[in-house]
Amino acid sequence: MIKNKSQIIENTWYNVKKISIAIIIGAIISGVFIYMIGVNPIEAYGFLIKGIFTRRYGVGEMLVKATPLIFIALGFSISFKAGLTNLGGDGQLIIGALFAILAGTSISGIPVFFHLLLIGSVAMIAGGIWGGIAGFFKAKFNTNEVIMTIMMNYVAAYLVSFLIERPLRDKSAVLPQSEMVPAHLELAKVLEGTRAHIGIIIAIIFAVLVYIFIKKTDFGYRIRAIGFSPPAARYAGINISRQIILSMGLSGALAGLAGMTLVYGTTFRVLDGMAGGMGFTAIVVAILGRTNPFGIILAALLIGGLSAGGNSMQVQIGVPAAIIQILQGLIIFFIVIGYSDKKSIIRKFLGVKRGCKYE
């Protein structure tokens, strides 16, 4: 579809309008929840915004929270274009994190840059295999990938929980956790005096790569084709099984990389429950960014900012940080409702064609 300039501007304006309205309604309803516990919502939102923008540290926290979300949301968008729903971000992240720490602590004597490259690749392969398993069973056994990936999250969480409690445990630590990342392998900081690390830059690079992959390569074209119409894609000679496994694998690989940057940039260890529902938050990010890689970056900054600001709001004024989850859920809810008219891409991509079967 060729778009001229005025159409693009009109579309952008349309998106901005819809998304702003959703944010405002979401904020009002969440405000009621804040008011319920006896806090002035305006004051609370003030602390939220101040928590992010008036301090260097707050901006850093926003970047820290946004980084893994960008990776997982990019992965989700790939599977999504293929008409699949990968809800396994949590599991793929933690499997990636686990193999990243293994690759970092068990090998030594390689130049830092290449070692990190190796660690990143290992994490991507591990996450990719974890996601690819769900793709394999979808392709070969027609299993429901939505439930499958969620079940695999629990399996991954308990598996890693066992490993860091027994065989891989840091013996000197009180809590069950893996060994530390070797100091020379820690990702460099991008903002002095904060926890923000170069993971955010890697994430942006990957957003560009995913954009090119989806829009400009044959691979991406095939993935979009099976998402658009499986029967037509099969008629065109596309190997559907392979595309399903591949897109779930790629999706998982990006979540695995999220795990690697999380361990090497933020936590420096594998911890119990470190994924903490990020896989689901990333879906909020992907939908908010309309599964467009650049939209995802902006959405991740917004959602990352909200969670960073939410933490500072909890400390400053005592509003539980879970309010951010309510806010996120409501925003997406109203966006999805707002887009449910004729122009809706979300509906076109999500609603109607879900009925298509791969067989």
Place this chain on the structure above:
Amino acid sequence: MNKYLTSTFIITYLIAMIKTSIPILLAASGEIYSERSGVVNINLEGQILAGAFFAFLGAYITGSLFLGAIMGILAGMLFALAFGFACITKKASQIVVGITLNITALGITSYLNRAYFGITTSLPRVKVMPQVLVPVLNKIPILGEVFFSRDLMVYISLFTAILSYVIIFKTTFGLKMRSAGEYPRAAETMGVNVYRIQYISLLLCGGLAGLGGSYLTLGMLGGFMENISGGRGFIALALVIFGKWHPLKILLAAMLFGGADALQVRLQAIGADIPYQFMLMTPYLLTIFILIITGKRATQPAALGVPYDREKL
């Protein structure tokens, strides 16, 4: 081996099996209604969670388990209503709306839990549902103790499964519901109001999921923990596929599942030499196994998951 095969062990195990299966059984029974009418209620998990929290809150404030359970049902229905508005009236994606509302439910329950009960080391508790002995029948050895000396919710749940079978396969409403899920346009031509049927089915589903959730807090634990539902909504979704959208098959499937889950809890309690993480993993592994063996032969309602649009051909 002897210590596993005493009659007390078997009886406590069977009781645990029934109790464990109840929340999933109720949620799965509800899900049959909504899926038979053509709507995949991915929000099931959130409805269970909301039911669990609000049932506990209601019981804690009013001191009445009955009012608590009513609160739980209403909370589940409220989420079902929001889900229905987005997916039936506005025809949005059932998967995206489902995930979204699950996040919202997790947020609301965690938030209110913190706000009301704060962060304490000891869980605020209510008394769990009392035993209700069925006259005469509870005197039957073993069977009486296992099946007829349970709480009211167990009887309600088993009855619900049987009642669901009658409603879905033997009533006009059930026929309308099934036709809406198989071929909504034909159903509409025959004078069935598809939207209304889907709303009713979804509300029934939300109510049952909320009731299932309230059993988690009021029947089993007596307290609330964040994310107490722990994936049970999704397990129920898998059981609906496993039980081929048939209430009685799903009743058996839920018992089987409860049996496996209760077994791992028993083995943990006895102190079997297996890391507890692998024990906790079993329900999820079992669900994966179920998904794999049923994937190929699952014949779902033909119009499942496709938003019906009256104005469009």
